[in-house]
Amino acid sequence: MQQSDRRQFLKLAGLAGVTFTAGLFPKGPADAQAADFHFVQISDTHWGYKGPANPDAEHTLEKAIVTVNGLATRPDFIVFTGDLTHTTEDGATRRARMKRFKEIVSALAVKDVRFMPGEHDASLDKGEAYKEFFGATHYTFDHKGVHFIALDNVSDPAAKLGDEQLAWLAADLKQRKRDDRIVVLTHRPLFDLAPQWDWTTADGGKAIDLLMPYQNVVVFYGHIHQEHHQMTGHIAHHAAKSLIFPLPAPGSQPKRVPLPYDASMKGLGTRDVAMSSKVSITELPVTKA
């Protein structure tokens, strides 16, 4: 699908937000026959959160699902980039939240759904409950000529990928050609976005070093509850909004406290990502306009 066509159908669906277009694959796709496609990224749903930052927390996820189901063209798949549930000390409550989360997202019309953990899901028990409900915390898959790598930088509560996972990543990348199209999915930023707010991954630089020889790499992540775009060399990193509460711009104030609740839900949302020789990111509000 051409980009202009995609913008048109989103507009017609009443969903069009700001579209960000980046030179995603600067060297062009390795496989000239690779089909274009789009997927939806949903992040930081924090199911189970209760607090003034989002009095609508029990319904926001359901509203977003209605919006995604209303897209005129269904995405090929949907990926959740972590913090599916809000943290709790109690293992039974954690599992109850994960169970309820799965029930809610089963309403998604698209059934190819990929999950990833955030620190709220996995840091207190090193991913034990998460694995029971959602499976592996890091994995790869291929879709229409693009290689996707989901990295786990949260099961270690110190926000490390760890040597074992880095070795796994290195082994996977060795099987790739230098101009393959590679998309990395992760929860926390791999680079030092705002170290004074701990918006980083302790050993994320090692992952970036491993990825750097590959010409066509883009990273999608969550954690910071806002849209953000940054380059490390030729690698683009795109952070997604949350579905619970927005956070301030990186390092813009002493503490990373939630922004005041806005009943219009400005600052919350999901995104549609169109993949071709470029990437187009269309931010989707929680509900239709």
Next chain:
Amino acid sequence: MKRRVFAALLIGGAAAGAVRLAAQPQDEVGIAASRFEFTPDTVKVKVGQPVTLVLTSLDRIHGFKMPQLGIRTEIIPDQETRLTITPDKTGTFTFFCDVFCGDGHEEMAGTLIVEA
């Protein structure tokens, strides 16, 4: 008996993170970590004067990170972690827990004030 972990740091400016041995008696400041606070959460020290931060945990493993000064360590229960620092510039520096410890972890932070 509590185990002790020692580190001596000269902090501030380009010298952040450089290690030197502490040769003379120093002031000590105890900082206790617990879900989800540091006690005290504000520490005042003098520029150019060595001070030892004695870090303890009352419940579980926490982190202690001051990226502006290149300091990062873990605080383990039943163990003292001692950081000797000599600030060489005045200012206000944030420290925080960087080991996820639960709902409230994001607010677990404190301030080091280096005075003239």
